Amino acid sequence: MNARFSGLGGTRGLPTVFLVARREVRMRLRSRVFVGGTVVMAGLVVIGIVAASFLAGRTNPVRVGFSGGSQALEPTFTASAAALGASVTVSEIADVNAGKAQITAGTLDVLVIGTSTAPTAVAKDSVPSNVQSALSLAAEAARLSSAGLSPAEVRSAMSLVPIQLLAPTTPKDTQNLLASLALGILLWIALGQYGNLVAQGVVEEKATRIMEILLATIPPSRLLAGKIIGIGLVGLLQLGIVGAAALISVHVTNVAAIPALGVASILGDIVWFLLGFLLYATAYAAVASLVSRHEEVQSAVGPISILQIAGYLLMYVSLPNPDGPLATICSMLPPFAPILMPVRMAATDVPPWEIGLAAALTIASIGGLTWLAGRMYSNAAMRIGARVRFMDAFHG
Amino acid sequence: MLEIDGISKRYGTTVAVQDLSFDVRAGELFGFVGRNGAGKTTTMRIVLGVLAADAGDVRWAGRPLDLAARRRIGYMPEERGLYPKMRLVEQLAYLGELHGMTGSEARASAVRWLERFGLKDRASDDVQALSLGNQQRVQLAAALVFGPDVLVLDEPFAGLDPVAVDVMAEVLRERADAGVPVIFSSHELELVERLCDRVGIVDRGRMVACGTVGELRAGGQERRWIDIPEAPDDWDAGVAGIRLVQTDGTRRLFELDPGVDDQALLQAGLTTGPVRAFERVEPTLGEIFRTVIEGAAA
Numbered sequence: 001m002n003a004r005f006s007g008l009g010g011t012r013g014l015p016t017v018f019l020v021a022r023r024e025v026r027m028r029l030r031s032r033v034f035v036g037g038t039v040v041m042a043g044l045v046v047i048g049i050v051a052a053s054f055l056a057g058r059t060n061p062v063r064v065g066f067s068g069g070s071q072a073l074e075p076t077f078t079a080s081a082a083a084l085g086a087s088v089t090v091s092e093i094a095d096v097n098a099g100k101a102q103i104t105a106g107t108l109d110v111l112v113i114g115t116s117t118a119p120t121a122v123a124k125d126s127v128p129s130n131v132q133s134a135l136s137l138a139a140e141a142a143r144l145s146s147a148g149l150s151p152a153e154v155r156s157a158m159s160l161v162p163i164q165l166l167a168p169t170t171p172k173d174t175q176n177l178l179a180s181l182a183l184g185i186l187l188w189i190a191l192g193q194y195g196n197l198v199a200q201g202v203v204e205e206k207a208t209r210i211m212e213i214l215l216a217t218i219p220p221s222r223l224l225a226g227k228i229i230g231i232g233l234v235g236l237l238q239l240g241i242v243g244a245a246a247l248i249s250v251h252v253t254n255v256a257a258i259p260a261l262g263v264a265s266i267l268g269d270i271v272w273f274l275l276g277f278l279l280y281a282t283a284y285a286a287v288a289s290l291v292s293r294h295e296e297v298q299s300a301v302g303p304i305s306i307l308q309i310a311g312y313l314l315m316y317v318s319l320p321n322p323d324g325p326l327a328t329i330c331s332m333l334p335p336f337a338p339i340l341m342p343v344r345m346a347a348t349d350v351p352p353w354e355i356g357l358a359a360a361l362t363i364a365s366i367g368g369l370t371w372l373a374g375r376m377y378s379n380a381a382m383r384i385g386a387r388v389r390f391m392d393a394f395h396g
Numbered sequence: 397m398l399e400i401d402g403i404s405k406r407y408g409t410t411v412a413v414q415d416l417s418f419d420v421r422a423g424e425l426f427g428f429v430g431r432n433g434a435g436k437t438t439t440m441r442i443v444l445g446v447l448a449a450d451a452g453d454v455r456w457a458g459r460p461l462d463l464a465a466r467r468r469i470g471y472m473p474e475e476r477g478l479y480p481k482m483r484l485v486e487q488l489a490y491l492g493e494l495h496g497m498t499g500s501e502a503r504a505s506a507v508r509w510l511e512r513f514g515l516k517d518r519a520s521d522d523v524q525a526l527s528l529g530n531q532q533r534v535q536l537a538a539a540l541v542f543g544p545d546v547l548v549l550d551e552p553f554a555g556l557d558p559v560a561v562d563v564m565a566e567v568l569r570e571r572a573d574a575g576v577p578v579i580f581s582s583h584e585l586e587l588v589e590r591l592c593d594r595v596g597i598v599d600r601g602r603m604v605a606c607g608t609v610g611e612l613r614a615g616g617q618e619r620r621w622i623d624i625p626e627a628p629d630d631w632d633a634g635v636a637g638i639r640l641v642q643t644d645g646t647r648r649l650f651e652l653d654p655g656v657d658d659q660a661l662l663q664a665g666l667t668t669g670p671v672r673a674f675e676r677v678e679p680t681l682g683e684i685f686r687t688v689i690e691g692a693a694a
Contacts, residue, residue, distance in 0.1 A: 014493065209473075212444075216471045216473075
């Protein structure tokens with residue numbers, strides 16, 4: 001009965017895998033669960049980012065106003081601030097009292113008063129330390145030049161101590177760490193959610209008894225492939241919407257210029273999501289094919305859920321030290337790679353061979369699982385009723 | 397012609413179907429009857445390729461049935477099943493497309509069949525909103541929507557109201573007249589007798605009788621009603637080769653052993669008094685069925 005597995009697509013119509021996938025997409029896009037779920041997820045992400053922008057506070061440039069004699073410090077202050085990595089905007093304030101009023105009102109962060117050699121910084125509650133340093137350097141330079149040094153001598157006297165790192169860790173900053181954690185959680189939720197959707201979808205045909213009509217028309221492997229592709233596309237669309245909402249809110253709130261949210265990184269994350277989805281979806285489909293009722297799905301997918309939760313915990317354990325042995329090894333192992341590797345890639349610079357190996361192992365696992373899932377699904381598809389034992393489904 | 401040639405299937409030690417053969421010709425309505433668990437559903441599933449046979453072949457137009465040919469079979473499984481949350485017209489159109497129709501053909505055909513079964517107004521409703529009887533009509537429409545070359549229907553009449561039975565019977569007859577071989581199983585033997593060109597009786601996995609109802613009758617035993625109001629109770633005691641089957645007032649129904657002349661019975665009756673009625677009765681399919689099953693069990 002090999003003929004069952006070697007059939008063609010539609011004689012005149014469209015290929016059956018496409019038809020199955022299209023049905024999945026149509027039915028799910030129309031469902032309230034999808035629409036509501038997308039709105040809620042996008043809303044949570046936007047709220048999270050806006051909240052983060054408030055909590056992170058001073059990511060906007062520090063507004064510094066100079067009044068009176070201190071105005072001569074402006075050019076050196078701007079140059080020092082840039083050298084120290086402080087983001088500032090400068091303005092000239094004609095009247096000291098008006099400047100203080102602006103500080104109280106919150107339209108100005110720091111007001112510099114006094115002379116260029118003895119300035120005073122006025123602020124509401126605090127002055128960012130790098131702004132204070134830049135101001136000190138500018139005042140120092142002013143004092144040196146008033147002591148008679150030429151501008152070139154002042155520049156050489158004021159030059160910052162060069163730093164030489166023998167073993168730079170190239171840590172992408174904390175914001176990046178947070179971003180990669182957020183990314184990891186998003187991927188983790190998405191993989192779990194769409195994996196479960198596939199599991200429920202696989203049981204759907206058995207639970208509604210439509211399986212028999214379908215199997216008389218299309219080989220089980222095609223039904224399975226169409227289902228996974230359809231649900232994967234829906235998942236990608238939902239993630240795309242949520243991701244776009246995240247990018248737009250990051251841009252609008254200007255919470256941070258996060259490299260992890262650059263175009264190349266996002267494309268990489270999409271690839272990892274697809275690999276992870278295929279890996280988990282086929283695994284979910286294989287175990288779900290053993291049961292016939294929706295209520296039984298949760299217990300059937302239990303073992304896979306445990307692996308996924310392990311991946312989640314590993315993410316927290318390995319993030320503080322993304323280059324450590326635990327993180328390095330686990331991020332290359334297939335069950336965890338689709339979550340850990342993109343997280344590590346966002347947190348640190350991962351050697352290309354590690355990424356390549358992780359991807360290769362994941363793809364190989366997808367191949368093996370697809371074979372296994374197809375076999376189990378074909379053998380278990382018509383056994384409606386009692387739960388099918390794994391070995392029975394495997395041997396047929 | 398659809399040929400089922402020597403198929404066998406066992407589940408562990410249970411024999412579901414044993415060396416079962418029959419064929420269904422173009423334009424023929426073939427009734428498949430048998431007790432529960434006799435092997436009807438297993439046979440149909442093997443024909444559809446949903447189940448693999450341990451031995452034997454299924455051929456259509458002389459060639460082994462492959463997936464491409466199977467996709468041209470309209471199937472109504474015993475376990476009814478449709479997507480509960482899909483609109484009727486979409487569901488039928490989807491199945492039409494899976495069977496190789498283009499999108500627009502499938503949709504037009506779906507609408508046509510819904511109209512035929514009186515469900516046109518419900519076309520945009522979900523399947524789960526329908527009554528069971530209406531779901532069954534949709535199930536039949538699902539088997540018909542793509543204009544199948546063969547129809548295989550497992551208990552299509554179960555659970556239908558009399559009006560729906562008439563519509564269903566009419567549709568099956570019409571498909572058969574259009575040249576489509578139609579196999580269906582049923583426990584409604586009167587219906588099978590009225591509707592089918594040929595009947596196959598299956599028992600414990602084997603085909604025990606197969607042919608037109610007339611042919612099956614010819615293989616069965618002759619029966620006569622005889623009414624002799626004034627005869628003594630034991631008037632028939634001396635007649636050889638007959639058996640009393642039923643008594644209705646003074647009327648008695650006898651079954652004649654093969655080769656027994658019914659005139660001998662009549663003459664024996666006439667010697668006891670005036671014979672008011674003497675009537676040859678055709679056994680119903682139900683009677684043939686019981687006889688055949690008992691014969692197979694013996």
